Amino acid sequence: MKKQRLTPPTDCVVEITRRLTTIDAHPQLNALLGVNPDALAEAARYQTLRRRGQLTGPLHGVPLIVKDNIACAGLPLTLGCAALAQLRATTDALVVRRLRQAGAIILARANMSEFAFDVRSRSSLGGDVRHPTFPTLTAGGSSGGSAAAVAAGMAEGALGTDTGGSIRIPCSYTGLVGLRPRVRRAQMQGIAPLSLSKDTVGPMVHSVQDAALLHAVIHGQTPSTLEPMSLKGVRLGVIRAVEGDDPEQLAVWYDALVTLRRRGATLVDVGLPILPEVASATCLSLYEFRVAFDAWLRRHPGAPEGLQAIVASGQFLPEFLPLLNQMLACEKIKSPAWRAGRQLRRRLRQTLGLLAEQGRLDGFLYPTVGRIPESLAKMPPGCAPELAAISGFAAITLPCGTTRTGFPVGFEILSPAAEETALLALAAACETAFSLP
Template sequence: MKKQRLIPPTDCVAEITRRLTTIDANPQLNALLGVNPDALAEAAQYQQLRRRGQLAGPLHGVPLIVKDNIACAGLPLTLGCAALAQLRATADALVVRRLRQAGAIILARANMSEFAFDVRSRSSLGGDVHHPQFPVITAGGSSGGSAAAVAAGMAEGALGTDTGGSIRIPCSYTGLVGLRPRVRRAQMQGIAPLSLSKDTVGPMVHSVQDAALLHAIIHGQMPSTLEPLSLKGVRLGVIRALEGDAPEQRAVWDDALAALRRQGPTLVDIDLPILPEVAIATCLSLYEFRVAFDAWLRQHPGAPDGLQTIVASGQFLPEFMPLLNQMLVSQTLRTPQWLAGRQLRRRLRQTLGLMAEQGRLDGFLYPTVGRIPDSLEKMPPGCAPELAAISGFAAITIPCGVTRAGFPVGLEILSPAGEESALLTLAAACETTFTLS
C-alpha cells in the first residue's frame, strides 16, 4: 500500500506557502480558477493551535483543492462558465463543511469542463487544463483541474465530481487514485447538479489509503486505517470487451493482470451481454440537467434566472451550444427517454449483482478508459466509466503502470457491494501489487 500523504503538516504556514509557490510556477496548466485569499491566514491560525498541542482534526492544516462546482463559502462558484463569473457561494457544500471541520484548508478552486459536461476539461473562464507531464495533452475531465493540480503538487488531494467518469478519467490520465462512491443524493448538498440520477462527489489523491480517509470524512464517518488484504482466494471478473485495442495501453494492462495473478486471486473472464446497450445509452443528464440546474440557480442570489438566460447571453463555450439547445427542450423529467434510461439503470444493477453473486466475484476489473489521449481534444473514453455511473455502484481507478512513453494507465475496480469499505480494501491490495511489481 502506498504511504499516506494526507497528514497534518508540522508547519502549516510553510506548507501553504510551498503549495502556493508550486501554483505560481505552473500557470500554463490552467488547473485552477482561483486561490483562496485567506489560505495563509487560516494556516497561521492552525499553526497557533499546533504550538499549543491542539489539532483540529485528522486534516489539521492540510491544503486541498476543490472543483469549482462545489460551494465554498465566500469564494466564487462558477462551474468554469463566464456567465457565472460573478457568482459567489454563500455557504459551504456539505462535503466542504466536513473537510473544514476535520481541519482542512481549502487552498484553491479547480478548473473543470464547463458545466461538468465533458471528458476533457475546457471552460470559458479557464481554457484547457493541460496534463502536467504531457503539456500538449488534456488532463481529462470534467474534474481535470483537480487531477492536474494534485499531479503537479499543488496539493496532495482534491475533490471532484463524477457523473459519467469525471473523477476516474482524469485520475487515470494523471496517474492518481480516484474514487466514485455510490450515489447518495444527500452528499450532493451545495454542489451544482448535472444528473440527479448519477452525480457523486469523491476524492482524487495519490493512494487508496488517502482516498479512504477523505471518503470517510466527507461522508461523516470515522476515518480508519485500511487493513492489509491478501488477494489469495479473491475472485475478480475481468470484462474483456472493455480492454480496447490500443497496443501501448494493452501491453500495460496485460502486465497488470499478470502481476495480479502472481498474488493468487482467481481472474474470471466475463461476458457482459448488456454492454452494447450501455455503449449506446443516451446520458440521463441530457434530460435531467435543465430541471435540476434551474432549481440550483434559484437558490443563489444574483445568479441568472435559468439556463435559458445563460444560453441567451452567449457567455459560455460556443461548442456547447448544440448540447445546451437539446437540454433546453427538457422541462420535465418523466419523458419516455428518461424512463428508458432509468430502466437500463435497474437492468444493469440487476445484471452486475447477479453475475457477482453467481460467480462469487468480489469485483469487476477493466481499464478505466479505452484509449489514452493524444491531444487537447476530447478523446472518447469508451463505455467503461458508464458501468458505475449508470448502475450507481461504487468504483475506483488506481494506476497500474505506464506506457513506454510514460503515460499512466488506470485500472478500474467496480464493486456491487453496498458500502465502499470492501472496494477500498480490495483496491489497496491491488495497489500494493502494482507498487511492488
C-alpha cells in the same frame, strides 16, 4: 500499500506557502480558477492551534483543492462558465463543511469542463487544462483541474465530481487514485447538479489510503487505517469487452492482470450481454440537467434566472450550444426516454449483482479508459466508465503502470457491495501488488 500523504503538516504556514509557490510555477496548466485569498491566514490560525496541542481533526492544516462546482462559502462558484463569473457561494457544500471540520484548508478552486459536460476540461473562464507531464495533451475531464493540480504538487488531494467518469478519467490520465462512491443524493448538497441520477463526489489523491481517508471525512465517518489484505482467494471478473484497442495501454493492462494472478487472485472472464445498450445509452443528464440546474440557480442570489438566460447571454463555450439547446427542450424530467434510461440502470444493477453472486466475485476489472489522449481534443473514453455511472455502484481507478512514453494507465475496479469499505480494501491490495518488484 502506498504511504499516506494526507497528514497534518508540522508547520501549516510553511506548507501553504510551499503549495502557493508550486501553483505560481505552473500557470500554463490552467488547472485552477482561483486561489483562496485567506489560505495563509487560515494556516497561521491552524499553526497557533497546533502549538497549543489542539489539532482540529485528521486533516489539520492540510491544503486541499476543490472543483469549482462545489460551494465554498465566500469564494466564487463558477462551473468554469463566464456567465457565472460573478457568482459567489454563501454557504459551504456539505462535503466542504466536513473537510473544514476535519481541519482542512481549501487552498484553491479547480478548473473543469464547463458545466461538467465533457471528458476533457475546457472552460470559457479557464481554457484547456493541460496534462502536467505531457502539456500538449488534455488532463481529462470533467474534473481535470483537480487531477492536474494534485499531479503537479499543488496539493496532495482534491475533490471532484463524477457523473459519467469525471473523477476516474482524469485520475487515470494523471496517474492518481480516484474514487467514485455509490450514488447518495444527500452528499450532493451544495454541489451544482448535472444528473440527479448519476452525480457523485469523491477524492482524487495519490494513494488508496488517502482516498479512504477523504471518503470517510466527506461522508461524516470516522477515518480508519485500511487493514492489509491478501489477494489469495479473491475472485475478480474481467470485462474483456471494454478493454479498448490501444496497444500500448493494453500491454500495461495485461501485465497488471499477470501481476494479480501471481499474487494469488483468481481472474474470471465475464461476458456482459447488456453492454451494447450501455454503450448506446443517452446520458440521463440530457433530461435531468435543465430542471435541476434551474432550481440550483434559484437558490443563489445574483445568479442568472435560469439556463435560458445563460444561453441568451452567449457567455459560455460556443461548442456547447447544440447540447444546451437540447437540454433547454427538456422542460420536464420524467419523459419516456428518461424512464427508459432509469430502467436500463435497474437492469444493469441486476446484471452486475447476479454475475457477482453466481461467480462469487469480489469485483469487476477493466481499463479505466479505452485509449490514452493524443491532443487537447476530447478523447472518447469508451463505455467502461459508464458501468459504474449507470449502475450507481462504486468504482475506483488506480495506476497500474505506464506506457513506453511514461503515460499512466488506469485500472478500474467496480464493486456491487453496499458500502465502499470492501472496494477500498481490495484496491489497496491491488495497489500493493503493483508496487512490489
